[in-house]
Amino acid sequence: MGFRVEHDLLGERQVPEEAYYGIHTLRAIENFPLTGRPIHKKLVMALVTVKKAAALANTELGFLPESIGKAITAACDEILAGNLLEQFVVDSIQGGAGTSSNMNANEVIANRAIEILGGKKGDYSMVHPINHVNLFQSTNDVYPTALRIAAIWLLKPLSESMARLQEALQQKENEFCDCLKVGRTQLQDAVPIMLGQEFGAYAQAIARDRWRLYKVEERLRQVNIGGTAVGTGLNADKRYIYLVTEKLQDLTGLGLARAEYLMDPTQNADVFVEVSGLLKSAAVNLSKIASDLRLLSSGPRAGLMEINLPSMQAGSSIMPGKVNPIIPEAVNQVAFQVMANDMAITLAAQAGQLELNAMLPLIAHNLLESLEIMDNAVKIFIKRCISGITANRERCGKLLEESFSTLAALTPHIGYDAATVVAQKALAEKKSVRQVVLEMGLIEEEKLNRLLCPYELTKPGNFEVRS
Template sequence: MEMRIEKDLLGEREVPAEVYYGIHTLRAQENFPLSGYRVPHVLIQAIALIKKAAAEVNAELGYLSPEVARAIAVAADEVVSGKWRDQFIIDALQGGAGTSTNMNVNEVLANRAIELLHGKRGDYTLVHPLNHVNMHQSTNDVYPTALRIAAIWLLKPLSEGCAALQEALQDKEAEFAGVIKVGRTEMQDAVPIMLGQEFSAYAGAIARDRWRLYKVEERLRQAALGGTAIGTGLNADKKYIFMVNDRVRQYAGIGLARAENMIDVIQNADVFVEVSGLLKALAVNLGKIAHDFRLLSSGPRAGLGEIKLPERQAGSSIMPGKVNPIIPEAVNQVAFHVMASDMAIAMAAQSGQLELNPFMPLIAHHLLESLTVLTNAVKILTEFCVRGITAQPERCRELLDTSQVSVTALAPHIGYDLAMKVARTAMETGRTVREAALQLGVLPEERLDAILDPRAMTRPGIAGAQK
């Protein structure tokens, strides 16, 4: 294998001649053989976009030649389009507050720009990773800004996915509006409810999540570009600070704005905790819904069996005919994962010291992964589960008729103690609530029929109340 020699603070190293990354990336790869996860490419794309904007602004201000700036911009466009993914080889978990990731991008863009200028990779006299690609920048202002951009990019499809899930749940709410069933509290029979009403609660929860995610984007729009090392703006031209933020906003397609206090934005990561907390809230709601779907579809004969989930694949290697609720199970696992990631993000954000948080790579990994897996989970829950759910009205009515949930409606008319006696009689004799009430003579038959109408119990008011 042909090699080239590169130098850094620690000495010389051989780097494969055909790669675009350089000595800094090579050392980082060796230093962090940790998780096997690569840096999320959406973060790499956001950093490359920043490098393009910086190169163009620096050329306009006379700090870079137009040829070098153009080559860097073309290389950055290629990375943003998805090219050269195999050149970003560093583990997602890394020391140095993201410096290794920033250097990986700097080196790839520099060597690709050198190539575009008909030079030989590694000839940094043409385009230098630090002197040119990283001009007027620091990892400390580039990395958190790129993370904000990447998070906003990923929030949009997640919000759209929540809108589709909400709509699918509302469709089921309408479809199941006439299916009456047992409502349960603490896993015990409670009072009647319409299946559509249950689905309305699921839709309401997702609607809140959708709104939260829509609003939280505003919290991510403060950029620290030009703040350089700690937010004071040392080594950055004042004109560059204003121009580069405007250019990045244009290229990113989002409402990015220069932070009034760049020192704050560089050292504090609480905004990512806030976003993660809302992702956790969505995970909680998705997990609750998925748990309910598994329970409501349990059986199908020896469980509740009140709904039927779409059959997606065979469920057992030993039990023929068994089909499992695999989509809700997968969604539950995503929910657990996101909730665990939220704890990691909170700990990392809290553990920053003084003017910089060195644990930004952990925050970036968990935040961007949570956004990605939640988007995928919402999609499969919508497409592979909710849209295909069918009600089992006969089973719903069977369980309702054999339960004692209607006894609650008697309490306003005959008192709690006598209603409890009706319930106990029904339980001990195996009769229905209506039959037990007639046996005890608590009310005339016509009054009982009006009070014990289960559909009346699903609406506000006192069932069977005489006007």
């Protein structure tokens, strides 16, 4: 393997000849062997999109020679088409507020542009990573802008997946609308409900999450590109500051807008905390639903077994016939990770100092991961679990018959004390509530049938005056 020699502020280094990255990236590889994971591919694409927008703006305004501008743009297009992605090698967690990732992009784009112009990698007299690719830019406006774009790109499919999850739960609400079962509070028998009502409540929770995630995109649309180092726009032409945002709008198709106060998004990261907080809220609901499904499907002989989850794979290497609720378990774990990521994002956002937040790479690492794994989890939750759930209606009816759940509906007619006697007698004699009430002559059979009608038991306003 051959090498080329490059130099920077600290001296000279040998860079692998075939590498499109340069000395700044090489030092970052050595300095940050942390997670073993490069920055998220969406962030790479967003960084390159910002570079393309800058090249287009600078070429149009005459600050870049047309040949160089076109070469940079062509290099960006190749990367956006999926080429050279393996050259983005800097660890996702890094010091320097994202400078290493910005330079990684500058160097890869510059070296590919040099080749396009007929030169050899490392000949920065043709296309320079900073003087040309990074013209009128700073890591401090490029990286936050790219992170906002990447977050929107990942937020949109998640919002759509949440909509499909809501629909899947509503389908189950309708499918199970006539399946009467025991309702439970604090894991103890409570009052009768329809299984469909449980799923309807899940759908309502997801509907709120869907709306929150849909609306929060607006917070991410304000970008600070053009603000350069601290948001004052130092060393950037005023025409460029406006034009680069327009180019970025055209390239992404997103409703991006230049922040009214460019220093704000440069130093403040609360927007990312807000997005992460809403992801955490959604994770809480997802985890609660997943846990409920595990409980409702527990068994098959010694648990609740009121619903049946689709069988996805054998569950044990020692217990034949065992099938575990692996999809809800996986969803639980994703939810826990999102909650943990939210804490990291919160700590990183509050650790910003004065005109910049140096911890932005940690925010990017965790936020983009949360968005991606949440979307993946919701998709498999729908496809491999929710859509295939069936009701064990006989089991629901049997548990209801054996419980004291219906007593709450009879209490207004026989009184609390008599209802307590019924419960004690039913438990001692292993009889149903219906049997004991009839044997004690507390309510006539015709009225009892009416009071215990499933639709009467589970609808609002079913109180009937005691006679």
